[in-house]
Amino acid sequence: MFSLNRSAFLNNPASISGSFPDKHRRILPTRVVVAGSSNRDKSNGSLLMATDESTATLKEMRDGYAEVVDPKSGVSGGVQDVYGEDTATEDQPVTPWSVSVASGYSLLRDPHHNKGLAFSEKERNSHYLRGLLPPTVISQELQVKKMLHNIRQYQVPLQKYMAMMDLQERNQKLFYKLLIDNVEELLPIVYTPTVGEACQKYGSIYSRPQGVFISLKDKGKVLEVLRNWPEKNIQVIVVTDGERILGLGDLGCHGMGIPVGKLSLYTALGGIRPSACLPVTIDVGTNNEKLLDDEFYIGLRQKRAIGQEYAELLHEFMTAVKQNYGERILIQFEDFANHNAFDLLEKYGTTHLVFNDDIQGTASVVLAGLISAMKFLGGSLADQRFLFLGAGEAGTGIAELIALEISKQTNMPLEETRKKIWLVDSKGLIVSSRLESLQHFKKPWAHEHEPVKELVDAVNAIKPTILIGTSGQGRTFTKEVVEAMASLNEKPIIFSLSNPTSQSECTAEEAYTWSQGRAIFASGSPFDPFEYGDNVFVPGQANNAYIFPGLGLGLIMSGAIRVHDDMLLAAGESTSF
Numbered sequence: 117m118f119s120l121n122r123s124a125f126l127n128n129p130a131s132i133s134g135s136f137p138d139k140h141r142r143i144l145p146t147r148v149v150v151a152g153s154s155n156r157d158k159s160n161g162s163l164l165m166a167t168d169e170s171t172a173t174l175k176e177m178r179d180g181y182a183e184v185v186d187p188k189s190g191v192s193g194g195v196q197d198v199y200g201e202d203t204a205t206e207d208q209p210v211t212p213w214s215v216s217v218a219s220g221y222s223l224l225r226d227p228h229h230n231k232g233l234a235f236s237e238k239e240r241n242s243h244y245l246r247g248l249l250p251p252t253v254i255s256q257e258l259q260v261k262k263m264l265h266n267i268r269q270y271q272v273p274l275q276k277y278m279a280m281m282d283l284q285e286r287n288q289k290l291f292y293k294l295l296i297d298n299v300e301e302l303l304p305i306v307y308t309p310t311v312g313e314a315c316q317k318y319g320s321i322y323s324r325p326q327g328v329f330i331s332l333k334d335k336g337k338v339l340e341v342l343r344n345w346p347e348k349n350i351q352v353i354v355v356t357d358g359e360r361i362l363g364l365g366d367l368g369c370h371g372m373g374i375p376v377g378k379l380s381l382y383t384a385l386g387g388i389r390p391s392a393c394l395p396v397t398i399d400v401g402t403n404n405e406k407l408l409d410d411e412f413y414i415g416l417r418q419k420r421a422i423g424q425e426y427a428e429l430l431h432e433f434m435t436a437v438k439q440n441y442g443e444r445i446l447i448q449f450e451d452f453a454n455h456n457a458f459d460l461l462e463k464y465g466t467t468h469l470v471f472n473d474d475i476q477g478t479a480s481v482v483l484a485g486l487i488s489a490m491k492f493l494g495g496s497l498a499d500q501r502f503l504f505l506g507a508g509e510a511g512t513g514i515a516e517l518i519a520l521e522i523s524k525q526t527n528m529p530l531e532e533t534r535k536k537i538w539l540v541d542s543k544g545l546i547v548s549s550r551l552e553s554l555q556h557f558k559k560p561w562a563h564e565h566e567p568v569k570e571l572v573d574a575v576n577a578i579k580p581t582i583l584i585g586t587s588g589q590g591r592t593f594t595k596e597v598v599e600a601m602a603s604l605n606e607k608p609i610i611f612s613l614s615n616p617t618s619q620s621e622c623t624a625e626e627a628y629t630w631s632q633g634r635a636i637f638a639s640g641s642p643f644d645p646f647e648y649g650d651n652v653f654v655p656g657q658a659n660n661a662y663i664f665p666g667l668g669l670g671l672i673m674s675g676a677i678r679v680h681d682d683m684l685l686a687a688g689e690s691t692s693f
């Protein structure tokens with residue numbers, strides 16, 4: 117007789133296979149099916165696989181299923197076969213569920229453990245794989261070579277993306293090996309710019325759910341929803357509500373591509389276990405009419421919830437996350453619109469281990485880029501004048517961290533260092549006469565100056581040494597703007613940070629050509645090296661992807677429970693070269 121231990125299972129389902137003695141492991145079924153709504157623990161929403169009182173014999177398990185009778189109600193489920201095919205009655209819905217011991221057919225379909233043809237002879241013997249694979253055994257290196265070859269056959273980046281996602285769903289070991297070994301080539305596929313197109317077409321390319329979707333329909337049940345996720349030892353969550361996906365606007369539920377992509381970098385670049393990463397999309401509707409009319413849209417078909425309704429769902433989520441995963445769970449806010457992003461960060465920054473990647477991660481990576489650029493330019497950050505196009509999350513986040521760094525380097529008060537930094541939004545230069553009507557995060561940047569509407573006029577008026585684009589608007593660094601920067605500076609620093617490539621304020625080619633090869637240029641999405649005159653210019657990439665996996669790893673390893681500005685400064689300083 118073998119008894120499955122309920123508490124061990126609830127804490128860590130994987131422990132079940134670990135608790136079998138080896139001699140029993142050989143005769144274990146690949147699936148144990150337990151069914152019946154009566155097996156659901158009403159108090160915490162978890163399924164009770166088999167209670168301490170309920171036992172299944174090894175014979176039952178070897179035969180492929182064990183039906184458990186709830187000892188309290190005496191009600192059993194309606195499962196008739198090992199695959200849990202539905203024989204539910206109306207008043208007794210079946211909850212089909214299986215626990216896979218990683219062996220045999222199900223092992224080949226378990227992306228966490230599957231190795232495909234790389235299973236050795238010994239593994240094929242001990243994991244019941246004989247006959248389920250062709251006879252050849254190949255190395256992981258050869259698998260990587262083959263996948264890379266296949267991916268390179270696709271001309272269309274979105275096809276490469278789909279091939280990568282398919283691999284992630286099939287064989288995680290190979291997916292991460294491929295990504296880690298070829299990160300320069302594959303980062304633009306699993307991340308910006310291709311992930312932007314994938315989000316735009318997410319409904320059409322959708323084949324299997326990724327991550328956890330929490331919608332308005334789940335109000336009051338968010339904890340239950342989180343508990344449906346199979347992994348229990350989560351260390352990092354990337355969460356979006358899809359309202360500002362890159363520079364592409366409101367993509368609603370289709371924003372899920374972003375947390376999925378970001379978390380694949382947590383593993384590939386930060387070394388966090390894939391099973392410890394949880395992508396979450398909170399669906400409160402979308403204001404994108406095109407999506408609402410799109411028959412393939414996968415989200416709620418309603419306008420975005422705002423105000424109290426929005427705040428309550430977010431609060432339930434934040435509370436449930438801490439309750440389920442503890443104080444040290446890291447939450448990364450991603451691609452929220454600025455009218456929520458700053459408030460959420462302020463509200464939860466003091467109660468959770470949380471940072472906003474667009475505000476803080478971006479700031480840190482741009483600080484790294486600017487500190488590095490000082491080595492080419494000479495002088496220090498305090499000697500520079502900064503002008504931003506775009507005064508939202510990225511723009512004001514970067515501005516504030518630069519001001520903090522200059523203050524740290526010079527001991528000047530923050531109010532003084534902020535005066536070196538100017539921002540332009542959709543209405544023009546942010547100046548004190550606009551103070552009353554400005555959103556709160558713009559107010560610190562409202563300096564004394566007469567109003568200026570156009571960017572090129574702001575460049576000529578402020579005479580910046582550094583121009584940074586965070587507007588989400590492509591081709592706004594026009595020839596006139598770049599030429600104005602080049603006429604004011606021997607080596608103008610120009611960062612076009614908006615993503616994806618279509619939204620970049622200018623291309624690498626434009627920056628180098630219009631400045632006659634004098635610009636120090638970086639962009640949010642990658643550009644190829646560009647030949648100009650006798651030189652080849654290699655543009656930098658200033659993207660928070662170069663910070664958040666390391667920052668996150670540091671936060672997790674150090675056991676931090678809050679994120680502070682000093683950490684962002686340290687991350688930026690140490691990422692510079």
Ligand SMILES: NC(=O)C1=CN([C@@H]2O[C@H](COP(=O)(O)OP(=O)(O)OC[C@H]3O[C@@H](n4cnc5c(N)ncnc54)[C@H](OP(=O)(O)O)[C@@H]3O)[C@@H](O)[C@H]2O)C=CC1
Pocket residue numbers: 360361362363364453454473474475478505506507508509510511540541542543585586587588589592613614615616619639640641658659660661
């Ligand atoms: N490289 C990287 O790592 C990162 C890049 N980004 C990119 O930065 C961009 C902006 O993101 P985020 O700051 O979060 O977005 P926000 O919506 O918070 O901010 C956008 C800002 O741009 C301004 N703006 C919009 N259109 C114009 C225009 N035509 N002229 C001048 N200003 C304009 C807006 O003005 P107003 O306030 O008046 O509406 C607003 O201030 C996105 O494309 C995003 O992909 C973001 C994070 C990281």
Ligand SMILES: CC(=O)C(=O)O
Pocket residue numbers: 308361362363451473474614615640659660661
């Ligand atoms: C890179 C990133 O986070 C963004 O463009 O939003």
Ligand SMILES: [Mg+2]
Pocket residue numbers: 362450451473474
């Ligand atoms: Mg982002």
